Amino acid sequence: MLRLPRFRHETPASLEEAAALLSEHKGRARLLAGGTDLLPNLKHGIEEADVVVSLGRVPELNRVRETEGGDLELGAMLSLEALASDALVRKRYPALSVAAGLVAGPHHRRMGTLGGNVCLNTRCVYINQTHFWREALGYCLKKDGEACHVVKGGKRCVAAASNDTAPVLTTLGASLRLRSQSRGVRVLPIADFYVQDGVYNKALEPDELLESVLIPMPQPGLHSAYKKLRPRDSIDFPRLSVAVAFRLESDVVRDLRVVISALAARPLMLKKVGDLSEGRPLNDDLLDELGSAAFKQCHPLTNVDGDTTYRRDMVPVYVKRALRAARDSGLSMP
Amino acid sequence: MNERKSINRTHGPDAPFGEFSRVGKRARKVDSMAVATGQAMYTDDIQLPRMLHGKFLRSPHAHARIRSIDTSRAEALPGVHAVVTGSELPVAYGVIPWTEDETALAVDKVRFVGDEVAAVAAIDEDTASAAVRLIDVDYEVLEPYFDPQDALVHHEPAIHEGNRKGNISKHVLLEFGGVDEAMAASEVLIEDDYAFHGTAHAPIEPHCAIARWSGDGVLTLWSSTQIPHYVHRLLASVLGLPAHRIRVIQPYLGGAFGGKSDPFSHEFCVALLAKKAGRPVKMLLTREETFYTHRGRHPMQMHFRTGCDAKGRITAVDSKILIDGGSYSSFGLVTTYYSGQLLCGPSDFPNYRFDSTRVFTNKPPCGPKRGHGSVQPRFALEIQLDRMATQLGLDPIEFRRINCQSENTQTVNGQTVTSNGFLQCLDAVEEASGWKKKRGKLPPNRGIGIAGSMYISGTNYCVYPNDMPQAGILVKLDRSGLATVFTGTSDIGQGCTSVMATLVAEELGLRLDQVRVVTSDSDLCPVDLGAYSSRITLMAGNAAVDAGRKLRKQVQEAVAEKLEIAPGQVMLADGFAFDREDGDRRFTTQEAFQFAEAKFETLSASGSYNTPERGGDYRGGTIGASPAYSFTAHVAEVEVDPETGDVHVHKLWIAHDCGRAISPVQVEGQIEGSTYMGVAEVQLEHHEVYTGETAEAGLHMRPSLLEYTLPTTLDTPELEALIVESIDPEGPYGAKEAGEGPLHGSLPAVANAIYDACGIWMTKLPFTPGKVLAALKAHQAAGSSGAPNEGAN
């Protein structure tokens, strides 16, 4: 078995205490939620930590509540299993419940959390490997090295955003409640949270933690769906993922959002595809048109295992399947 | 053929007392509760006082010469107790004595990324790992060989310098009859290229070994091996130690599938590290390391030609196969023969040629994986047969019936087939799958396909030539009423311990809880050659019956005396010894054993087995020769998603002729497990290294269980196992093998079903959705011309 490196383990009992620990250790501390991403990464030496701060004893983080404005607030420590089976989430945001249920395998979903999923490190076939393997490769610029092996000669890491909930939360217009000791609480739209840098793809500061995810009350007629391409029917990270959300207003499409992920360092909002559909009925012609438009905008790389041509070929197929699923059964209920 | 004493004691297929009381009954494995409750002690569960932990330094280069190794910084690290390098273990070894090309640690060269260079023992794993990083190695990097075609042609410098044949590991060309004439005269000729990609065993338990030296210089090695006897022999040779000063124990084992049937570096290194340190040493490989240790199924590029006459009788088969062996020989000599020798049934053909070449490349070494050597060419041949049937307008099952060989016959390459239940297998899967209602009649993109196969029940010759038995067993009867069976057989989860218990219980009329089996401890158990070639049920099983029968006679005699009847009238069943004519006149078997012990003194008997003379009279003619062959038929039903190329295998029906099912539950388990493994190789599993000239060349592409996608329960088709019993004269009570045969057909059955579903012949494994989609597109582009399309590369 691979061994964990040595670190100090802290178990704060409140948000303030957790934030204080992060601030005290200035970038040398890592938060541990379910640990299903952090621990393998520590074992592989992709992440390093002097102090690991467990969030398991912070009661506020398990909260699920409706805000006065009708938003649903989901605590960061909510397990993916709980998220996938939550009745209100199912009713209001069926795509989110589907996405949470498609993360990894049952054991991971029991341990893994929403916050950990939102904050998941990016992934690449050249980085999620042991130290021996990465050393034999000569490392890469995400950690310990200079070159990128995906984009040869590239100067920026393009490791893939691989979290299943992120594209769905983006289509739903979710926001993130972030807290730090020095700056207090800020609320950031999730669309502004992810940045195009595979080394670290988040606007989360080293002294900040994610408290909760806020999802606005679904507008009437909101349809959403999520589709994930992966080799097995369980466990595997996405090789391509598609989230869609739109409103149907007397059979025509309004505000379509299509977000594709597992291609680049951040989930990709296909704005042009959304615009194409505005005010049109969601028939087969439109589906084909949207599929082709999505295809043009997506360029899978070798950061993720699996044939890139095939992954690209699957973009229109999965976009269309997601749109159909959303139209046929993905209606949100208030 | 060498002359030798045959100890072929088979005792016939009949029940000892007319009716079986244990054999053929549905019973749990005898060790199932220990395994299910976590009481089973695997090698890594063993903790010895003062035990140290070992780690390897492995090569980061695919091909390099070692100029120098400096271990001084590692040795100086506090907590480090011993370091070994190749020069201390220079004796070459290999599981096959003719191809000893491995050393415990690289002596002057490394041949793949992951090759072992040095080993360290320290107070804990972290210290050992830290020490490994302090070893300085100066390498001269050499041009690596990744493409077997390239390795065939270029060999300067060769991977094994000194090999007279460059990078060729083994070449076999054998012809039976006249292939060229027969091909020329054939009515239909099918010619095509096929490819198998390479897969690993991925047992759940990674390899582990522990060594301890006693004060008087006896070495004990605990190892997760499936060949403790060969490990024992090679430890003696590499360590220069008399074999009687070595004890090898195989604890519970968490799966092997052929991946633990070579002697391994860690087994030698723990021994020497423990000696140097004066303390026991354990080495447990990481999952990544098991992918380097490998010995998985060989990638093969196969060209096949098959001819038949107008009536659909196959007239000739001709193959040319290039085998990518990876960096060492392992069982490669045998693999090369098996790639041709095991194809001559259940379809019969009068003319046959195979030309197989195994080459070395700078990749983890390939070896035997469940269905060793013949899964790949079987895939090719069974697709050829379906193409031929299609061209002739014959139903593929009917075509196989026409060509099925009989029982008690000789194959074209001189192997003796005794029982043959293949026709019953075909009947069983045809019926169970609803074949007649489905073939050619399912909705678009849904299809059904068939494949057949045969496999050996043990191989006739030990890997090192000798005249001793292949299997030995000791049975001791105790006045407590217990029979203890001592056997060198390796239970690797396949259940041979239960089979031994069942056979001895049957002979002595015991319940299963009245038999205990002590296995694979070289100090306690007679030699058995190990768990490979599907040999144990037939070979050790015959030895078990042999020993049990000797004791049974003594017990019968003693009881006969008490009951004043003829010994033959004494029956033993279910824990009682009784008068066959008057069941009320009975004793418990415990009482019976006590009478026997009083009469004959301490009760024990040995049993042995050696194979009958078999095999063709030509060089290599004994490789692939077996006392008996199993037969299997697979039907697969699949659905192809025309948009994604995803092949969903709905269900497989597998009928397997195992001779006699000693334990039907276990036979079904082996059928299901084999087929699960085969289907996994169709789409999901792929053991592969990066090639080319980039930084990643030579590195393993998927060295973890996340990346090496084993099917989960959700990815596993429904499996229906059907047992066919042909009752073979050679096996214990008629039993043959069940552990490997039922894998073969699962691959071509899926390929043939894909053709039925959507008209494409997929020929190059793995059938990733991308390849299937490309083939579908090519097929559509070819329009309805009917021309068969090849699977895209």
Ligand SMILES: Cc1cc2nc3c(=O)[nH]c(=O)nc-3n(C[C@H](O)[C@H](O)[C@H](O)COP(=O)(O)OP(=O)(O)OC[C@H]3O[C@@H](n4cnc5c(N)ncnc54)[C@H](O)[C@@H]3O)c2cc1C
């Ligand atoms: C075999 C395997 C398969 C997987 N498959 C998938 C998959 O298909 N899809 C998928 O999306 N994921 C997958 N995962 C990754 C992971 O299991 C999930 O993403 C999970 O949701 C992570 O949550 P966690 O609580 O375990 O995260 P952790 O490992 O605890 O944390 C992940 C990261 O987020 C940070 N973090 C955690 N909580 C907070 C917080 N409140 N504030 C700020 N930062 C925080 C941590 O510091 C860490 O960097 C897989 C993992 C494994 C091991």
Ligand code: SF4
């Ligand atoms: S994308 Fe390039 S830099 Fe980033 S992890 Fe992969 S190889 Fe390294």
